[in-house]
Amino acid sequence: MARPPVFVQDPQPTHPDYPLPDVGDPVMRPFWDGAREGRLMQQRDVRTGAVVWPPKPLYWKGGGRLEWFEASGTGTVYTWVVGHEPFLPAFRHLLPHVMVVVELAEGPRIVGHMVHVTPDEMRFGMPVRVVFKRLTERVTLPVWEPDR
Amino acid sequence: MTDGLDRDLFRRIRDRVAVVGIGQLPFAKDIGRPISDTAVEAIQRALDDAGLEAEDVDGMSMLEMEKTHEVSIARRLGVRQLTWWDKISYGGGASSATLMHAAAAIASGLATTVVCHRARNRGAKTSRPWSQEKALVVDDKALHTPWGLIRPVDVIGMWAHRHMHEFGTKREHFGNVAIAARKHAQTNPAAMMRGRPLDMPTYLAGRVIGYPLTLYDCCLETDGALACVVTTVERARDLRQKPVLIHAVAQASGPNPVHLANYNNTKEMMTTAVFCAELLWRRSELQPKDMDCAQIYDAFTPLVVTGLEDYGFCRRGEGGPFTEGGRIEIGGELPVLTSGGGLSEAYVHGFNLLVEGVRQIRGTSVNQVPGCKATLVTGASGVATSAVVLRGE
Numbered sequence: 001m002a003r004p005p006v007f008v009q010d011p012q013p014t015h016p017d018y019p020l021p022d023v024g025d026p027v028m029r030p031f032w033d034g035a036r037e038g039r040l041m042q043q044r045d046v047r048t049g050a051v052v053w054p055p056k057p058l059y060w061k062g063g064g065r066l067e068w069f070e071a072s073g074t075g076t077v078y079t080w081v082v083g084h085e086p087f088l089p090a091f092r093h094l095l096p097h098v099m100v101v102v103e104l105a106e107g108p109r110i111v112g113h114m115v116h117v118t119p120d121e122m123r124f125g126m127p128v129r130v131v132f133k134r135l136t137e138r139v140t141l142p143v144w145e146p147d148r
Numbered sequence: 149m150t151d152g153l154d155r156d157l158f159r160r161i162r163d164r165v166a167v168v169g170i171g172q173l174p175f176a177k178d179i180g181r182p183i184s185d186t187a188v189e190a191i192q193r194a195l196d197d198a199g200l201e202a203e204d205v206d207g208m209s210m211l212e213m214e215k216t217h218e219v220s221i222a223r224r225l226g227v228r229q230l231t232w233w234d235k236i237s238y239g240g241g242a243s244s245a246t247l248m249h250a251a252a253a254i255a256s257g258l259a260t261t262v263v264c265h266r267a268r269n270r271g272a273k274t275s276r277p278w279s280q281e282k283a284l285v286v287d288d289k290a291l292h293t294p295w296g297l298i299r300p301v302d303v304i305g306m307w308a309h310r311h312m313h314e315f316g317t318k319r320e321h322f323g324n325v326a327i328a329a330r331k332h333a334q335t336n337p338a339a340m341m342r343g344r345p346l347d348m349p350t351y352l353a354g355r356v357i358g359y360p361l362t363l364y365d366c367c368l369e370t371d372g373a374l375a376c377v378v379t380t381v382e383r384a385r386d387l388r389q390k391p392v393l394i395h396a397v398a399q400a401s402g403p404n405p406v407h408l409a410n411y412n413n414t415k416e417m418m419t420t421a422v423f424c425a426e427l428l429w430r431r432s433e434l435q436p437k438d439m440d441c442a443q444i445y446d447a448f449t450p451l452v453v454t455g456l457e458d459y460g461f462c463r464r465g466e467g468g469p470f471t472e473g474g475r476i477e478i479g480g481e482l483p484v485l486t487s488g489g490g491l492s493e494a495y496v497h498g499f500n501l502l503v504e505g506v507r508q509i510r511g512t513s514v515n516q517v518p519g520c521k522a523t524l525v526t527g528a529s530g531v532a533t534s535a536v537v538l539r540g541e
Contacts, residue, residue, distance in 0.1 A: 019285045019294055019298065020284055020294065021290035021293075021294045022284050022285060022290060025286060025287070025290065053412055054291055054404075054412065078310065078411075078417075079306045079309045079310035080306070080309065081297075081302045081306055081309060081359060081360070081361075082356075082359035083302055083358050084355075084357060084358065084359070086273075087296075087299070088298060088299075090296075094296070096359075097296055099295060099296055099297045099306075101310075108412055109412050109417070111291060111297050111411070112295050113295040113296055119359065124313045135294075141294055143295070
């Protein structure tokens with residue numbers, strides 16, 4: 001858990017039509033705020049410790065039941081796909097684009113994309129760790145690299 | 149709700165409502181008319197088929213994505229007044245649900261005769277919803293689109309790839325689905341892919357769109373308009389066509405749902421269809437073994453493989469081998485997509501699967517299953533979905 005966050009840059013400036021997330025969304029904001037600071041945030045039940053993903057509003061069932069915490073940032077490849085043309089212009093420079101569902105060490109499955117890997121290096125169950133890709137001043141994406 | 153009460157409530161719908169008319173326009177890459185116009189003509193054709201007039205209609209049920217407007221359609225048709233109407237969300241998850249909602253409205257007395265329809269123009273490359281994704285992404289889409297997971301082929305590819313890993317499902321199994329659909333399209337004059345047969349070497353050499361899926365795993369993109377007319381079974385007996393009874397219906401979101409990229413709903417990453425099937429068969433006197441054919445939603449070939457499992461035609465993990473030896477082709481044990489489906493007839497959010505289901509029960513399909521008494525029509529799995537069992541009297 002203890003390695004300092006690694007930030008990466010897209011090789012190209014963020015495309016004007018990039019589908020950027022609404023980082024001000026009241027439910028998702030802690031996730032995006034954390035990513036900007038290099039932390040992968042998840043939500044859990046205060047009492048049971050069960051990880052809740054996708055996150056719920058903190059007023060869920062009257063409030064006081066959920067909290068955000070920093071996850072380990074490690075997991076394994078549960079499944080992946082490799083995007084080829086025709087693809088959205090915002091991602092075209094990344095093709096073939098390896099998109100992934102990571103099973104986090106904490107349990108939930110989270111969508112992401114890979115960096116620092118070629119499609120033929122991908123394996124089911126492969127260990128991965130989070131790195132942070134800065135897209136704009138406000139938006140940083142947690143993405144994944146092989147945990148070699 | 150207890151099982152008993154659920155079954156009891158459901159008795160008010162089962163076999164009480166019938167599809168009495170179907171209509172469709174020729175499918176096209178570019179139909180050259182707006183859906184506000186094609187929807188009206190498809191409904192008019194369905195009314196003509198039933199022997200009903202617009203004045204008999206008081207209800208309307210349709211899909212919500214790419215809107216057509218109830219009052220405008222009613223006015224153009226000459227409907228006296230609508231007393232009930234409904235728009236159903238989640239694209240391909242919704243086609244069977246139009247019949248479910250109509251049946252519920254009729255069984256409860258809120259409407260007597262309902263027209264269900266789907267009209268959409270998607271043949272043009274620029275018309276595809278995923279290609280229009282841009283700017284600020286809100287709500288559930290923010291869970292996957294910022295990473296580029298946007299095209300449905302990729303979202304479904306995640307399931308397909310995992311299925312291959314977990315159960316040894318092969319690309320040839322997906323190919324069997326594509327080839328069966330294409331074979332059925334060859335005898336269907338309405339099918340977009342008539343005259344373009346497909347064999348396994350061609351399938352396997354298909355251009356990769358989103359590994360592991362290729363061009364032939366993907367449905368067509370089509371302009372189309374189709375409609376059904378639904379009314380009480382008593383009324384249906386006085387009309388022109390053999391009544392097609394709505395035997396069982398279900399709609400299900402599954403737990404912890406996320407639209408499309410629904411990867412946390414169970415430990416096993418089951419699709420929404422599992423939950424829809426459970427409800428459907430619990431409400432149905434007929435069971436999977438009683439289905440003479442099945443129209444399983446086929447935006448992508450793997451959805452048919454998982455659909456065969458989800459709807460109980462085989463066990464989990466056996467959907468791939470189930471497709472072997474012509475079992476899902478005409479003449480096989482369970483023909484699927486008998487009109488060619490979304491893969492080879494037309495992709496109209498599965499409404500063509502419903503219309504084909506009706507034809508199979510009437511005995512008028514171009515690929516008629518001899519003596520077909522019952523058929524299953526499903527919506528898209530992965531999204532909040534629906535399914536219906538149709539049968540003859």
